[in-house]
Amino acid sequence: MKVLYFAWVRQKVGLAEEVVQPPAEVRDVAGLVAWLSARSPGHAAAFAHPGQVRAAVNQEFAGADAAVAGQDEVAFFPPVTGG
Amino acid sequence: MKVLYFAWVRQKVGLAEEVVQPPAEVRDVAGLVAWLSARSPGHAAAFAHPGQVRAAVNQEFAGADAAVAGQDEVAFFPPVTGG
Amino acid sequence: MARIAVQAAPFDLAAESAALVAGRTDLGGIASFVGVCRADDGVAALVLEHYPGMTERALAGIAAEAARRWPLAGCTIIHRVGRMAPGDPIVLVLTASAHRAAALEACAFLMDWLKTRAPFWKREELADGSERWVEARHEDEAATARW
């Protein structure tokens, strides 16, 4: 599973992307956030306030209960501010 | 009093503008229309359907009861179609 | 504040837009609308007539009304007159503001009001040599009334 980070989420995690292999019990975005948060203090800081972080699965916006698995590309970022 | 005609009102009257001296009892746009209509068959044709003709007095849109007098500039034209 | 022009010559969207923002760093956005001569039903050309003097007054009044309703940093209205071919640009409205909604709404407002409150008249010349005056549309009155 490829995980991407953008904006201040990227800065807090300290990585733009990483390839991870979460255990089988990680089935959705919320589960992945909990599992990623334990990887480093940076990850923990990035996900400290889940309400401030948005997710996309395979380049589509996704909620906390969206399924994640295998070869998915999952991204985490703040609410968007383009335009 | 200067009277201007535009678009098909101009074509029917056969004049783009004329200087007229209506009698004192012509006090408003409706009165002026009635008086002008008697000047020629062209005028009569232009004003045959008053609901299709709009007016401006001194370059401001004006209704049938708007006052007209002396040195006013009065214009008659169809509903506008710019843009 | 507004730049108003009635002219036979084409206008330059990029130059007009650049003039509106030149030297400013307080703008959030510039909205524009360009009205184009459409080739409806075999229309070969469109001839635009107007009421010199009143036209400029009416456009300036409409621009002033927009400036009362929205916080505009600037606004430009250019309307062409004379003969136009299908595809030719007829009218340009540009609005600049710190906020995008103000610029976009004021641009739509200016077009709606201009359609029903500025003294222009369109005559269509058809491919068969005949001509006809364009009639005012009820939709345009309705669009004006919504503001």
Next chain:
Amino acid sequence: MARIAVQAAPFDLAAESAALVAGRTDLGGIASFVGVCRADDGVAALVLEHYPGMTERALAGIAAEAARRWPLAGCTIIHRVGRMAPGDPIVLVLTASAHRAAALEACAFLMDWLKTRAPFWKREELADGSERWVEARHEDEAATARW
């Protein structure tokens, strides 16, 4: 139907507009919006970051939604990324239609949706050397919800 671009380079409003109308005589109007980098509170520069791949998908999806809602003859969305100075243009939305209301409404819709549904993020660099991420605005969510 839509032209979508995400690029560091500036865009050319006149060229993009001309490309949209080239060879057509069925258009009634072209609406545009250009979003500009504003110098709020001592902002020295703005840095735009995005999610390559998802950005283009999201913009194409928003353009397709606009085409479902309005009879558009064409639409262009160009969003810049990288470092921008106050006064620099950031985003261009262009819409063309036979009808002015469709072009103007679709242009406003595209900007509103783009603001909340395309993966871009802005970081402000301040004159004192510090930096901060721009926070999403509730007004933008409300503007998206009105459509």
